[in-house]
Amino acid sequence: MPSERTDVQVRAGAEGDLEALTDLYNHYVRETPITFDTAIFTAEERRPWLLSHPVDGPYRLMVAVAADSQEILGYATSSPYRAKPAYGTSVETTVYVAPRAGRRGIGTLLYQALFDALAGQDLHRAYAGIAQPNTASTRLHERFGFRHVGTYREVGRKFGRYWDVAWYEKEL
Template identity: 70%
Template structure:
């Protein structure tokens, strides 16, 4: 069995795009976790990847077994909102391949993400969590996020309305 110590975290790269898209499409097709409805192609996902450079507050980190090309998951910090006054706030997320859950990969990714963000001009991190999603709430709380509100029945997917909890982490 793969141990967390056998996993490396690094910046996402162009050659990861197909695997990252496959992971994301799993959540589009199988879960309400993302409110995207239609699977995306790697070409459609490329602008998202390119919006996460290797430095700065908007990062894409991937986890993969040492010496193995598989991508087990990824964590991102993205712009919270497009207006300039929001520049010191980011929205964070984690997506794991279906077989990687419950092995500490998400914890490894978030630890690395918040380590790189510590050197950036980032004041707050936010996360939106479609409910119910106890695993996501748990990991966010483990990293110091606190729930600040719930948008009730804000999205409809698979014929059902879903609430989204908003969580905040103070970084400075």
């Protein structure tokens, strides 16, 4: 069931969103250390990612769109935490909000819809890695009950410098 405000709708991601989702992600690849990807993607290169998030099950893609224009304002995902079978009840979650859509509560709407969609799934924990510093993401995760469990120091190198990643977990 879609989550709605007067100007924003949150729904499951669909094939028709691929180009806009790729463009949004590529902004973060080019401009920020929030993702440790360093080369932009084509939509076709991102298609397997999109297809790995079906409309049901533990691996979801929720998309926030402007109610009037259907412009993509952001997305949230749950993905496998690690490939080994014993990690099967854990997911890694993430949120990306379009730069022009920040500070409007889009991340909150996306995470609420994502965790509502995950309710009842055979999941035990959600994990989130947050490149530091990122106060807005830290606040969002803490608002949803994530707690800091550790920090990997200088674990990624991008833009000619090393970045820390703080790890958070949440019981599901």
